């Protein structure tokens with residue numbers, strides 16, 4: 001059988017892979033992207049947020065203490081399917097231990113997130129998807145004083161990293177967002193954030209821009225890889241392929257290929273859900289995080305998207321769409337009069353390392369393979385800067401950022 005060829009092959013066409021593919025093609029590289037369904041994975045159904053202020057690490061000891069209640073209540077914002085606990089335990093332990101390095105992790109997050117709006121502005125206009133960005137900021141809203149106070153540690157991380165935050169009292173919140181229930185009396189506004197008004201259209205726009213620059217999309221799955229003397233051999237469902245350089249951007253599905261390329265990374269998935277309301281009867285002045293139900297509420301071109309929650313149950317278990325449905329109940333408390341007719345429901349997989357940081361760097365097996373996955377809650381936020389880093393690595397230039405915190409082998413002593 002004759003093998004297909006490309007200078008650069010990219011595995012996975014979510015927002016991360018598509019951004020890398022476009023950035024490389026725009027700089028004149030010959031690129032083939034492999035994905036049976038590009039732009040229809042987790043990047044399609046997310047909340048679309050570009051969140052420079054995501055600098056507060058999720059890892060903390062209190063999460064471990066909450067495991068019993070997470071096991072008992074399948075509908076809590078953070079839940080674990082009991083049958084999945086044994087498989088998850090090593091990840092959970094690393095997650096809890098990461099809490100010792102919270103300040104370092106926050107700085108490592110900040111190094112990627114803080115410039116995300118600027119990174120996206122330039123990149124999106126080059127790709128012709130800038131019309132999808134709404135630079136409206138992000139509003140964290142709370143009903144009770146206790147909820148607001150409970151979020152202070154996270155906001156303190158943001159302030160320490162230099163994120164601009166404005167505190168709203170009940171009156172200023174009413175002026176900014178009169179559609180909210182009056183039971184919501186506290187808010188913190190991050191004016192530097194924004195969101196994409198249609199994450200699916202963002203993926204489609206990036207794919208179209210990539211093709212327009214001469215890129216090629218191979219609608220097939222990569223099932224095996226092996227480093228060879230002059231590059232990487234790929235086995236796909238439709239045939240063999242040879243690439244001089246290779247980029248792994250498979251999101252939640254990255255572990256198998258990463259292991260074959262020398263890095264056994266502890267990647268698990270934080271399953272998240274959305275309920276999408278096509279005619280909500282309300283338009284928000286900014287993306288919001290409901291500090292009570294802990295989910296994002298986002299006005300999009302296609303309606304209102306309620307998205308969030310974390311469920312640990314692995315890649316294969318069936319979705320529990322009650323988790324998506326419950327988002328509507330939560331949102332009714334936030335937005336009285338919300339029209340939830342014709343709601344649609346969805347589940348996706350956040351690709352997550354225990355320290356909440358992505359894997360960015362060269363494969364230990366060969367410098368010809370580059371890893372760019374594990375973006376957890378931040379794939380859309382970080383796709384533009386990830387593309388910049390991947391282009392620099394492919395061209396053997398300094399990426400302009402210290403990549404050590406995202407090293408594929410950073411967990412090697414933890415097994």
Ligand SMILES: Cc1cc2nc3c(=O)[nH]c(=O)nc-3n(C[C@H](O)[C@H](O)[C@H](O)COP(=O)(O)OP(=O)(O)OC[C@H]3O[C@@H](n4cnc5c(N)ncnc54)[C@H](O)[C@@H]3O)c2cc1C
Nearest residue numbers: 012014015016041043046047049222251272378379380381
């Ligand atoms: C409810 C929810 C809300 C979220 N909200 C936000 C947000 O507001 N802002 C933000 O920044 N992030 C958010 N995220 C996180 C974000 O969606 C992810 O980090 C991001 O989608 C990961 O992108 P990706 O390109 O790595 O993976 P994906 O989008 O999952 O893409 C991976 C691709 O790989 C393909 N693939 C799989 N296996 C193979 C194979 N063997 N060969 C070839 N192709 C293959 C799949 O078809 C898929 O297209 C949210 C996530 C969820 C679940």
